[in-house]
Amino acid sequence: MKNRIGTISLAVALIGLVFFELMLRGGHLSHQGWKVVLAGFEAAAIGGFADWFAVSALFREIPIPYFKRHTNIIAKNRDKLTEGIVDLVTNQWLSPVVISEKISEINPTHTIISFLKKPHNQQKTIAVVKRIVVKLADEVDNPKMASALKSILNEQIHELDLTSTLAKWLEKSIKNGDHHQLWELVIEASSTAISSPDTRKLLLSKLEYAAAEYGHKSLVKRLTISIGKSVGGIDLDVLAEELLRNAEEFLTEAKANPTHPIRSKFDEWMLDFAQKVASGDGDSRKMIADFIQGLTQHSDAEKIIQNLLTGFKETIRQQLKHDETPLMQFVISKLNKVILEMETDLEVQNKINHWIKDTVSQLITQFHGEIGNMVRNSLSKLDNEELVAQIEDKVGSDLQYIRLNGAVVGGLVGIIIALIRLI
Template sequence: MKNRVGSISLLIAFGGFAVLETMMQLGLIDHWGWSVFKAGFEAGTVGGMADWFAVSALFHEIPIPYVRKHTDIIAKNREKLTEGIVDLVTNKWLSPEVIAEKLHDIDLAQKVIVFLKKPSNQEKAIDLIKKIALKLSDELDNPNLAKSLQSMLTEQLSELDLASSLGVWLEKSIKNDDHNQIWEQLLEAGAKSVSEPEIKELLIDKLRDAAKEYGNKSILKGLTVALGRTFNALDYEAIADELLVKANEFLTEARYNPNHPVRTKFDSWMLDFAHRLATGDEETRKLVDDFTNRFIGHADLSKIIQRMLGGFKNTLAEQLDNNETPLMQFVIGKLNQILDNLENDVQARERINHWIKDTISQMLEEFHGEIGNMVRSSLEKLDNKELVVQIEEKVGNDLQYIRLNGALVGGLVGVMIALVKVMFEI
């Protein structure tokens, strides 16, 4: 009914005028009051027709001589209309000042935190990080990268106070238990290594060499070894299997127990080493400096770096394969820790908000014209018919009320004029 209200109002006005005019011509009614009503309906018809023309002329061509060129206004003036819309959107609705004002009261950092804390969103973010990391790692084993890294390392390491920085970092990492994930990865790699057939063969060879060396120490010891071999008491394969099983058990226990004696002892030694590095102990610093100089001066440094990069690439691909690997668990844990810290740190959120808003403001100033270009491009893709249809679909129904108002206002004016005429005639 809404989109036909203009036509209905025009039909009522014209129908009322036609009925009253006919009845008056036939002498069925002759009171002056009917003349007033007839004048109202007549004026309403004129007003309704005028507004029908005005509304229709916006969207369509009306084949009436002389006035035809003033119809189909939207299509004929689409260039001006387009630029007007672009100007309105760019400089009024989405001006840099308006956007900055809207952003001012929004805690963007908090919204990002809430967004990333939702498991589904966090999973998508982690997947994106993994894809980016894998993409970046594709060229890690490129020889040119190895050469570039060699050049940079040589230059930077020769100038860097590596000992002090390493000491501070090690001390902080161990005290914060940040190294536990590294422990777990190393011990996991060690457990996998001892299960390799090559390790078993190597161990058997070493056991044979050890038995031979032991037998060569004296006649008695040689006789003992010979008897062992003769009566199959020296089963190198069984001994190797038992040693490897025990080694695997040892590594597994150490991997899952942060308080394992070996890990505790090594942590204590590393803390002492880190403290001595950080405080400038000459003997300890010399170890790092000598290692750095030997590393820089190594003849095959480029090949070493390339092999390291290739190994790192393969390891990274394995660690990024799923979210249950030690690396991904470390990343996810750190991400949630950062989110929790930010949620409780108002000042940090304010700094982030300030940075985000400043960045957005700078980008708006630099690329603000692109908003207008996007609007202009979208409008230019439409032909005249599509443009008219889209505008008419959005505002056509509301414009019908202009036609209704034209009929009503015209009718009221007609009634008022008729009443004035009657008053002067009386």
């Protein structure tokens, strides 16, 4: 009914006009009051027709001579209409001021914290970070990287107090227990290296060399080695396998136990060494300085750096394979710690909010014109029929009330004028 209310109002006005005109002309109605009613329907018909023309002229062409050029207004003026919509959206509805005011009302840090606290969102975030790190790691062992690092080291090494910095970091890490994840990384990397076929080949070659050297010391020793090999008493393959197995078991125990004797002993030695360096012990500081100097000045420094980068790349790729590796456990624990600290530290939240809002405001100001371009491009993709159809679909029903109001108001005005004439 809503879409036809304008047509119905016009039809009622026309029927009323024809009916009362015939009744008055036929002498069936003679009172002056009926002329007032007729005037009302007459004015209603005029108003209804006028508003039908006005509304219809917006959306389509009306083939009436002379008036035809003033119809199909939306299609003929689509450029002006488009720019008007763009101006309305960009400078009023979505102006930089309006957007900035809306942004000032939100708390982006709270939203980020709530998002990251959900396990599945955290997993998605970590997965994205993994992909980025893997992409970056693929380029870590680029020869140009090794050359650049060597040049940087040679240029900056004398200006940096790496000795004191390294000592302070090492002492703090050991005291706080932050180095346990690093221990596990080192142990896992060592375990991987031990399990490598190349390691077995190298160990076997060393055992064979040691056995040969032992045999060269005397005839008796050479005969002992020879007899042992021939009767199976000395099997270098088995010996190599056993040594590697024991080494791997040892590393597994050390990895699982932070208080393992070898780890505790090494921690004590490293802590003592760090404290000596920090206190200014000449021999300890010279040891680090000589190591750094020797590393940077070595003729194969670039090759060493290249090998380190290659190993680092492979270690990173292995550590990122799943979330149970020491590196990923370290990252996840640190992420949860950061989330907890952010959640309770309002000062940090305010700083992050301020940075995000300032950055977004700058981007909005810089790229605000793109909003208008998007609106303009969206409208340009529509042909005239599609544009008119979309607008009519949104406002056409409401415009029917203009036609209804035209008929009603026209009728009332007609009645008032007729009454004035009778006075």
